[in-house]
Amino acid sequence: MRFLFIVLSFYSLASYSQNHRQAGSSEIKLKIKKLNFLGSVLYVAAHPDDENTRAISYFISDQLAATAYLSMTRGDGGQNLIGPEMRDQLGLIRTQELMAARRIDGGQQFFTRANDFGFSKNSKETFEIWNKNEILSDVIRVYRQFQPDVVITRFPPDERAGHGHHTASAMLAIEAFDKSNDPSIFSDQVKDCGVWQPKRLFVNTGRWWNQTINESTPGVVTINVGTYNTLLGKSYSEIAAESRTQHKSQGFGSPGRRGDAPEYLEFTKGEKADKNIFEGVNTTWLRIKGAENISLLVDQAVKEFKDEDPVASVPVLLKIRSAIHSLPPSVWKNRKENEVNKVIQDCLGLFAEATANVFWSPPGEKIKASFEIINRSNLGLSLTEIKAERLSFDSIVSADLKKNAPLAFKSEKKLNDNLNYSDPYWLRQPHTQGLFSVNDPSLIGSPENQPAISFDFVFSLLNEQLTIRAPLVYKWTDPVKGELTRPFEIVPPVFVNLGKPVYLFVSQSPYDVNVVIKSAKENCSGNVELKLPEGWKSEPSVFQFTLKKKGEEQIFMFNVLPGKEEQTTSIEAIATIDNKVFDYSIQTIQYDHIPIQTLLPKASSEAMRINLKKEGGVIGYIKGAGDEIPSSLRNLGYEVWEMKDEEVTAANLKKVDAVVLGIKALNTNERIRHYMPALLNFTKEGGTMVVQYNSNFDLEIDEDKFSPFPIKMSRDRVTQENSEVRILKPDHQLLNYPNKITAKDFEGWVQERGLYFPSAWAPEYEALLSMNDAGEPAKDGSLLVAKYGNGHYVYTALSFFRELPEGVPGAYKLFANIVSLGKNNKPALAKVKSKAK
Ligand SMILES: [Zn+2]
Numbered sequence: 001m002r003f004l005f006i007v008l009s010f011y012s013l014a015s016y017s018q019n020h021r022q023a024g025s026s027e028i029k030l031k032i033k034k035l036n037f038l039g040s041v042l043y044v045a046a047h048p049d050d051e052n053t054r055a056i057s058y059f060i061s062d063q064l065a066a067t068a069y070l071s072m073t074r075g076d077g078g079q080n081l082i083g084p085e086m087r088d089q090l091g092l093i094r095t096q097e098l099m100a101a102r103r104i105d106g107g108q109q110f111f112t113r114a115n116d117f118g119f120s121k122n123s124k125e126t127f128e129i130w131n132k133n134e135i136l137s138d139v140i141r142v143y144r145q146f147q148p149d150v151v152i153t154r155f156p157p158d159e160r161a162g163h164g165h166h167t168a169s170a171m172l173a174i175e176a177f178d179k180s181n182d183p184s185i186f187s188d189q190v191k192d193c194g195v196w197q198p199k200r201l202f203v204n205t206g207r208w209w210n211q212t213i214n215e216s217t218p219g220v221v222t223i224n225v226g227t228y229n230t231l232l233g234k235s236y237s238e239i240a241a242e243s244r245t246q247h248k249s250q251g252f253g254s255p256g257r258r259g260d261a262p263e264y265l266e267f268t269k270g271e272k273a274d275k276n277i278f279e280g281v282n283t284t285w286l287r288i289k290g291a292e293n294i295s296l297l298v299d300q301a302v303k304e305f306k307d308e309d310p311v312a313s314v315p316v317l318l319k320i321r322s323a324i325h326s327l328p329p330s331v332w333k334n335r336k337e338n339e340v341n342k343v344i345q346d347c348l349g350l351f352a353e354a355t356a357n358v359f360w361s362p363p364g365e366k367i368k369a370s371f372e373i374i375n376r377s378n379l380g381l382s383l384t385e386i387k388a389e390r391l392s393f394d395s396i397v398s399a400d401l402k403k404n405a406p407l408a409f410k411s412e413k414k415l416n417d418n419l420n421y422s423d424p425y426w427l428r429q430p431h432t433q434g435l436f437s438v439n440d441p442s443l444i445g446s447p448e449n450q451p452a453i454s455f456d457f458v459f460s461l462l463n464e465q466l467t468i469r470a471p472l473v474y475k476w477t478d479p480v481k482g483e484l485t486r487p488f489e490i491v492p493p494v495f496v497n498l499g500k501p502v503y504l505f506v507s508q509s510p511y512d513v514n515v516v517i518k519s520a521k522e523n524c525s526g527n528v529e530l531k532l533p534e535g536w537k538s539e540p541s542v543f544q545f546t547l548k549k550k551g552e553e554q555i556f557m558f559n560v561l562p563g564k565e566e567q568t569t570s571i572e573a574i575a576t577i578d579n580k581v582f583d584y585s586i587q588t589i590q591y592d593h594i595p596i597q598t599l600l601p602k603a604s605s606e607a608m609r610i611n612l613k614k615e616g617g618v619i620g621y622i623k624g625a626g627d628e629i630p631s632s633l634r635n636l637g638y639e640v641w642e643m644k645d646e647e648v649t650a651a652n653l654k655k656v657d658a659v660v661l662g663i664k665a666l667n668t669n670e671r672i673r674h675y676m677p678a679l680l681n682f683t684k685e686g687g688t689m690v691v692q693y694n695s696n697f698d699l700e701i702d703e704d705k706f707s708p709f710p711i712k713m714s715r716d717r718v719t720q721e722n723s724e725v726r727i728l729k730p731d732h733q734l735l736n737y738p739n740k741i742t743a744k745d746f747e748g749w750v751q752e753r754g755l756y757f758p759s760a761w762a763p764e765y766e767a768l769l770s771m772n773d774a775g776e777p778a779k780d781g782s783l784l785v786a787k788y789g790n791g792h793y794v795y796t797a798l799s800f801f802r803e804l805p806e807g808v809p810g811a812y813k814l815f816a817n818i819v820s821l822g823k824n825n826k827p828a829l830a831k832v833k834s835k836a837k
Contacts, residue, residue, distance in 0.1 A: 022349055023346040028310050030229075030232065031342070031346070032302050033298075034339065035298045036298040036302075041149070041150045043070070043153075044151060045072070045153065045166070046072045047075045048073075050154050053101065053239075053240035054226075057225070058223060061239070069110070071110070072114045072172070075094035075250075077751060078116065078250060079250075082626065086805070089587070092589060092599065094247070097246045097248065097249060100593055100594055102243070104239065105240070112142075112444075113426065114135045115434050117434055119752065120163060120164030122167070126164035128434075130434040132172075136172055136175060139172045139175075139176040141193060141444055143180040145193050147331045148196075148198050150278065151202070154170075155167060157171045157203075174201060174268070177198055177270065180198075199280065200271055200273060202268055203265070204264075220265065221273055221276065221277055222262050222264055226257070226261030241256035246593055248591070291323070294324065297320045301313050301317060310346070314348065314379060317340055317347065350375050350459070353470055354371055354471075355474065356369055356474050358550070361490065361520065363415050363419040369412075369472060371410070372407070374401070374404065374406040381400075381460070382398065382399060382401060383401060383407065383459055384459065385397065386455055387456050387458075390453050391414070392413075425449050451471030454471050454472065457470065481592070485595075494518070494526070495516075495582075495584055496515055496583065497518070497603065498603055500513075501805060502635055503606070503608070504612070504635045508564060511559075512560070513560045515530070515558065516553055517553065517554045520550060522550050524545075525577070529543070529574060531571070535565075537561045539558070539559040540558070543558075568606070568608050569607050584600040585601055610813070613816070615657075615738055619819055620656040621641065622669065622672075623642065624664045624665030624666075624668050624692070625664040625668045626662065628805040629662060629804065630642055632805065641656060645671045649675075649678060650682070658687060659679060659687065659690065662692065663694075664692075666699050666706055672700050672701055673701040673702070673705065676706055680708055683708065683792065686790035688791055689793050689794065690819065692796060692797075693799075695756050696713035708786060709761070709793075714759035714781075716759055717754060717757065719773055720752075720753070720773045721752055723773055724771065728767055728780065729767075741817065746810055749811065750806045751802050755797060757782055762786075766784070766785050767781060767784055768784075768785060769783045794821065
């Protein structure tokens with residue numbers, strides 16, 4: 001077999017997360033024991049949060065195996081319980097939630113380029129949209145890079161898996177198992193990655209899929225993921241609860257269960273195993289030629305480890321390290337060299353940090369870095385060199401590090417001129433519905449970018465060298481949260497942000513478009529202008545800007561005159577500095593459980609020139625899981641009152657024309673049951689109440705209390721965004737006033753039609769629309785309207801929360817009609833009554 005030197009691009013990330021966390025003695029002991037285990041597991045599923053965190057934690061800290069999770073997607077198409085981010089931005093949040101989970105359990109993380117395009121009912125559709133061959137090549141690439149002995153899929157490779165992405169993830173894992181050892185398949189990878197044959201593949205089955213399964217079921221290996229780890233002071237179920245709870249955007253807060261917990265792995269492919277997943281795999285150093293003596297050295301290190309004097313283990317760890325270093329290149333050599341380096345660092349209590357004076361900077365600019373280095377052991381140690389390739393920084397130093405005496409100094413350096421910006425690598429190019437575009441194949445599989453700048457600190461100890469890599473970070477102290485860091489990032493010199501993601505021109509009148517210019521460096525001046533569709537004009541056509549300070553902003557207002565014809569188009573903003581064009585906007589995502597994330601999307605907004613009318617002036621909005629409905633309503637010209645709990649009173653409701661509940665308000669708003677009577681009464685007295693979709697479990701209110709007449713919720717959805725929409729009640733006021741709704745208004749929708757459709761309803765409701773995915777029966781619950789007293793109650797499972805922020809004209813017209821209900825007294829109303837069943 002060929003040995004290949006593979007630089008796993010994760011070492012520096014691991015050191016980033018652990019930069020501030022030095023392992024204590026019991027953890028060091030576990031890490032030393034792990035040096036003697038050479039077996040690996042790759043867990044495979046479709047989304048962040050699909051993975052079995054208990055099993056992963058068990059493989060890492062009980063079996064001591066190198067363990068990774070390969071998620072096909074970044075979860076871009078999911079829902080978001082913690083904020084308004086969707087699609088690419090949500091994928092970024094969920095990527096970071098997985099990274100946070102892996103920091104807790106110690107696993108590695110991989111992704112393919114597959115885009116989570118939303119719920120898919122079968123693998124056939126999934127493969128068509130993803131481009132199956134591309135994703136298979138990514139899965140095979142990860143097999144060849146990580147070289148797992150055992151592959152475990154979360155899902156069975158058939159319709160029992162439910163979601164089409166789930167089924168597809170298992171099918172791809174199985175196909176890759178058969179093909180990754182064949183050098184003629186994706187042969188372009190072979191030069192860098194070699195080929196690889198995993199020993200066997202299991203499906204992580206369970207009672208969910210097989211109700212009679214138990215420990216003696218033939219072909220099933222059972223592991224006890226409830227084991228308590230004495231060195232960590234936790235059971236794997238407890239560790240898993242912590243890591244699972246990182247999936248906060250999905251509402252996956254989990255309790256820490258204790259006690260035995262069997263997990264069933266069903267043998268599927270490769271060489272059969274009866275008791276242990278690693279049966280027949282040599283998981284000792286004997287699997288590598290020339291490494292025979294290493295296990296004895298590790299045994300010695302474990303035996304002689306002194307918990308109050310871990311530095312006493314450094315000499316033997318250095319011996320282990322040089323034995324590993326002399327081995328021919330292999331995945332295991334690389335992996336174990338990284339592990340032993342980190343253990344040596346932990347034994348020394350050696351801390352090395354580089355912080356910048358700013359958190360972002362354009363290429364070519366000077367930055368100041370501060371260094372803090374400290375040796376907390378009594379072993380003589382000296383710092384000999386510091387280097388950072390991207391700063392063209394390489395300094396030979398000679399500083400002895402006495403026990404517990406910090407070494408601190410500063411240095412100013414210029415960033416190289418040709419550095420890439422730090423936006424996520426998979427979002428740099430436009431992508432299709434199913435596949436991200438990545439120009440550099442060596443990045444495929446990586447969970448995130450390498451740090452913008454990394455420093456290598458080279459130390460000399462006992463006549464050997466030890467290199468510690470630390471990313472450049474920005475650090476500050478929050479009075480409440482304590483010390484915080486964020487990655488140092490490379491950004492353009494100037495950002496151009498348009499005021500809104502969607503501009504609506506409901507007539508040919510001009511409309512103000514704001515552009516915020518923000519500088520990322522000092523003394524930045526140039527021009528800013530809009531790029532408009534043909535026939536559109538702005539007044540003025542160009543502004544000059546001068547920004548003296550870094551971070552300074554200037555706002556410019558363009559008065560935009562749209563064209564005559566209805567059209568869906570875009571408005572772009574560009575800045576020009578010294579004849580160079582910059583068209584990046586900046587978006588920052590900030591949540592406590594993940595590092596701050598920066599995106600640099602093109603400065604472009606949807607622009608719709610549509611003839612749209614509306615009635616009513618003030619809309620009350622009650623928050624649910626988070627959506628962009630308020631800004632969409634403001635776009636329509638409404639005044640929106642985002643009502644706090646205590647503001648939802650009968651007196652206040654008299655001031656609004658309609659009330660809209662945010663998505664999943666009935667699932668997420670704990671107070672909703674208390675003010676629902678006031679809302680229903682408001683409706684009865686003539687108001688319009690609009691309830692957006694809710695899931696049918698975890699309701700915060702009794703099922704018979706949120707509507708004037710019964711509605712039965714279900715999990716029905718229509719996921720094909722182009723599926724035909726049949727208008728059932730073409731004469732209904734809601735489909736005619738103030739805008740005429742036709743089949744054309746359902747063109748250009750994104751991701752899906754809707755979700756969690758009611759499946760049955762009282763005769764007081766009128767179902768206005770009918771739709772279904774191909775091959776399924778009609779679903780008529782997407783838009784239900786009932787007259788209640790003098791007002792209207794609307795329950796809609798249509799995905800307005802996705803369509804409005806994307807600038808879908810028909811969705812705007814329909815939503816305008818919904819909130820305008822009851823505002824005219826045309827005969828249509830009489831019709832509604834006479835048609836009621
Ligand atoms: Zn999933």
